[in-house]
Amino acid sequence: MTRSDRDILIIVDVQNDFCPGGALAVPEGDQIVPAVNRLAAKFAHVVLIQDWHPPSHASFASSHPGRQPFDTIDLSYGRQVLWPDHCVQGTAGAAFHPGLDAPHAELVLRKGFRTEIDSYSAFFENDRRTPTGLAGYLKERGFERITVCGLATDFCVFYSAMDGHQSGLEVTVVTDACRGIDVDGSLQGAMRAMTEAGVALLHQ
Numbered sequence: 344m345t346r347s348d349r350d351i352l353i354i355v356d357v358q359n360d361f362c363p364g365g366a367l368a369v370p371e372g373d374q375i376v377p378a379v380n381r382l383a384a385k386f387a388h389v390v391l392i393q394d395w396h397p398p399s400h401a402s403f404a405s406s407h408p409g410r411q412p413f414d415t416i417d418l419s420y421g422r423q424v425l426w427p428d429h430c431v432q433g434t435a436g437a438a439f440h441p442g443l444d445a446p447h448a449e450l451v452l453r454k455g456f457r458t459e460i461d462s463y464s465a466f467f468e469n470d471r472r473t474p475t476g477l478a479g480y481l482k483e484r485g486f487e488r489i490t491v492c493g494l495a496t497d498f499c500v501f502y503s504a505m506d507g508h509q510s511g512l513e514v515t516v517v518t519d520a521c522r523g524i525d526v527d528g529s530l531q532g533a534m535r536a537m538t539e540a541g542v543a544l545l546h547q
């Protein structure tokens with residue numbers, strides 16, 4: 344861990360709806376908060392990512408009559424898991440966990456705000472083409488290495504890490520500062536794919 348100006352910590356979706364009691368609770372999601380805070384204290388540069396959906400978002404099962412949460416459907420851009428309504432813009436569920444302590448975060452990047460496209464990755468929406476602008480921001484600021492933590496290991500952390508790697512950044516995921524949802528083996532698949540791609544997995 345480092346305070347270098349080439350390194351930035353990316354804290355993914357540490358929001359109430361992904362914590363126990365929330366709409367799309369990740370098991371033990373809130374338990375990462377102390378580890379995330381310790382990491383944040385070690386980085387001079389931090390970005391917060393915030394899942395931020397309009398009501399009736401295409402990723403919500405409730406937007407597709409007859410479908411249930413965790414069903415998979417084909418949307419215009421490909422396969423999409425359907426989720427319970429979560430992280431609706433401006434709601435308490437979309438707010439960061441109250442224990443998250445990273446006041447020095449320099450950027451809050453919101454994603455998933457287009458009604459028709461979900462966005463797991465902090466870099467590209469789920470059509471895999473629409474950029475969020477994060478790659479350009481990091482490049483312009485001169486960051487070369489990203490450390491990723493947060494929720495959920497097998498969705499937003501995974502896609503962010505893989506896209507960061509694909510964008511030419513050196514990527515480390517701090518596994519004990521992450522928790523997964525694990526739909527149909529997605530957690531094991533994500534861990535294996537990150538290892539094979541050359542994403543460093545660090546257990547503090």
Ligand code: VGL
Nearest residue numbers: 356394426494495498499
């Ligand atoms: C996430 C599912 C839907 C995540 C966000 O943060 O991993 N997962 N929206």
Ligand code: ZN
Nearest residue numbers: 394429430455
């Ligand atoms: Zn979402």
